[in-house]
Amino acid sequence: MRERGIGRWIVAIPMCLLALATIYPMLFTLNVAMKSRREYVLNRFSLADHLTAANIADAWNTTGLGRYTFNSVLVTAGSVALLLLLGSMAGYAFSQLTFRGRKWLFLVCLGALMIPFQVIMVPFFRVLGQIHLLDTYLGLILAYTGQFLPFTIFLMTSFYSRIPAEIVEAARVDGSTTLGVYRRIMLPLGRPALLSVGILNALFCWNDVLISLLVMQSEQHRTLMVGVTALRGQYSDNIPLFAGGVLVAALPVIAIYLFFQRQITDGVTAGSTKG
Amino acid sequence: MPIPAARRTTATRRWRWNEHKLAALVLVTPALLIIVGLRIVPLVLGAQYSLTGDGDRNGLFVGLANYRTLAADPVFRTAIKNVGLLFLALPIAVAVPGLLATFLFLKVPGHRFYRSVYFFPVVLSPVIIGAIFNILLSFDGPLNQLLGKAGIPPVDWLGNSHIAILSVIGVHIWATFGMALVIFMAGFSTLDQSLLDAARCDGATLPQTVLHVVIPELSRTIQFVFVTTMIGMLTGMFGLVYVMTAGGPGGATYLPEFYIWVTQGQLNSPALASAASMVLFVLMLVVGFAQIRLIKRATKEV
Numbered sequence: 001m002r003e004r005g006i007g008r009w010i011v012a013i014p015m016c017l018l019a020l021a022t023i024y025p026m027l028f029t030l031n032v033a034m035k036s037r038r039e040y041v042l043n044r045f046s047l048a049d050h051l052t053a054a055n056i057a058d059a060w061n062t063t064g065l066g067r068y069t070f071n072s073v074l075v076t077a078g079s080v081a082l083l084l085l086l087g088s089m090a091g092y093a094f095s096q097l098t099f100r101g102r103k104w105l106f107l108v109c110l111g112a113l114m115i116p117f118q119v120i121m122v123p124f125f126r127v128l129g130q131i132h133l134l135d136t137y138l139g140l141i142l143a144y145t146g147q148f149l150p151f152t153i154f155l156m157t158s159f160y161s162r163i164p165a166e167i168v169e170a171a172r173v174d175g176s177t178t179l180g181v182y183r184r185i186m187l188p189l190g191r192p193a194l195l196s197v198g199i200l201n202a203l204f205c206w207n208d209v210l211i212s213l214l215v216m217q218s219e220q221h222r223t224l225m226v227g228v229t230a231l232r233g234q235y236s237d238n239i240p241l242f243a244g245g246v247l248v249a250a251l252p253v254i255a256i257y258l259f260f261q262r263q264i265t266d267g268v269t270a271g272s273t274k275g
Numbered sequence: 276m277p278i279p280a281a282r283r284t285t286a287t288r289r290w291r292w293n294e295h296k297l298a299a300l301v302l303v304t305p306a307l308l309i310i311v312g313l314r315i316v317p318l319v320l321g322a323q324y325s326l327t328g329d330g331d332r333n334g335l336f337v338g339l340a341n342y343r344t345l346a347a348d349p350v351f352r353t354a355i356k357n358v359g360l361l362f363l364a365l366p367i368a369v370a371v372p373g374l375l376a377t378f379l380f381l382k383v384p385g386h387r388f389y390r391s392v393y394f395f396p397v398v399l400s401p402v403i404i405g406a407i408f409n410i411l412l413s414f415d416g417p418l419n420q421l422l423g424k425a426g427i428p429p430v431d432w433l434g435n436s437h438i439a440i441l442s443v444i445g446v447h448i449w450a451t452f453g454m455a456l457v458i459f460m461a462g463f464s465t466l467d468q469s470l471l472d473a474a475r476c477d478g479a480t481l482p483q484t485v486l487h488v489v490i491p492e493l494s495r496t497i498q499f500v501f502v503t504t505m506i507g508m509l510t511g512m513f514g515l516v517y518v519m520t521a522g523g524p525g526g527a528t529y530l531p532e533f534y535i536w537v538t539q540g541q542l543n544s545p546a547l548a549s550a551a552s553m554v555l556f557v558l559m560l561v562v563g564f565a566q567i568r569l570i571k572r573a574t575k576e577v
Contacts, residue, residue, distance in 0.1 A: 011381075019388075022392050022395065026395075026407065028411065029410065045420075086306040089301075090303050090307075092302060093298075093302035097302070108311070115318050116506075116555075116559060118510055118535055119553070119555055119559070120318050120321055121548070122549045124313065126545070127320070142309070146309050146313030177294060178299070206400070207403075209400065209401065210514065214536075225402040228403070229406075232406065232518065242410070246403055249402070249403055250399060265390075268458070269461035
């Protein structure tokens, strides 16, 4: 159905304004990050005199953002690797294998989707302390894996259930074992799903602040998002430098969005259309 | 010699069944251990903690004392009142993306571009969003300067206890409506085109089509968006509150999740925090009732 004539243009106006309202705050911040402190104090809206990355470089060099970025990359990469491995294994079993209790176990995994981290925060903190994983990379990786695994299993299961049983049968006739089918068929055929789910999980881990605040206690283990919140206190009188720090933290996400937009929106809608 | 042959087949089948069973065990166990150990066991422990005391009564059973403390705590009451505000904001947070998705479905010029732009804030961390709006909404910040030029006195967006929570909720809706939008659009893509053609043949106007064809056909999607948006509000605003107001001014922007974090960390009252967690969980379950039904439907296909 395609609306024609003047109606199309009448709706185009509010859509355009809203698009502007969505994108302008970010462009504003970009512009501020390019300004000197003096320029910002004199005029909030003027375009930066000359394009400079001085604030971004300053924020990077003077505030420990480099260290925080390293922490975030390490923890995100570790969590995504673990999530994809465990998620695809369980997803294969739930979608293609028959074994006793399959339905119930799957229900347990899905039920965990409805337990938000806020609700288990206190005992989680204690349990992690008891096994001496507080303030460690492994502790945070496990925390993220626990947090996002139910969602990952859900998506991987629904993806793998679309792989025709005939392909699996054929491999079995050729003498492949159940685990061989996982390695030779599920992993290669699942690559688009793994990419999509991996990017989503990477965004979740990268963007998180609550779990990281709870698990990482020492300054040297801070992740990037926690580092940015700390900048706010330190540089409340130097907004351009603060904006520079914000940009550093946002740039990887912006890049991922520009490259993998399709995969991201496909991933988030896969959970909804299935319902 | 029929008997040995039959025996051999059974033996082979049993071996295969075992290999299969073993493989399933190997594939599922690690994930289940993590989910049970890091989500379900803590949930049970949390329910238990919520019935014990803090400080010198640590570990002692105190019954519902923590819940009574919560009910009397003005800060927690503000947090619950703010949840009420979230419910009031919910129709806006659903209707705006619903309307926009309808426009995009009708393929207004540049619909692909709009979709990309609207969705963009969804992928940014609440910390980044909060930081950006911290700059924009500060008292001497750009928005107030703009208002000043229009002759409107400045508004203390984040410092006025009546306005701050509205600012935070507004920013949350601004940042997340793209999510509901793409879910709506996925719903539209499953819409039966022939129904729309039939409506057009019958001479239905656009509002009539939306009211009598689109909304009934998309009722599941709409229900799903309502639930996910509300759960997103209940569990996804910590970063915004933390960065934009830190719960202030005077505790006016507390939400249950922020209360839990402060009570556990700063106030060192894990038992009280656990009780607040349970309240949040019950709230979630009430909201998620619809989601349980969706999950049931999903498990039927396995």
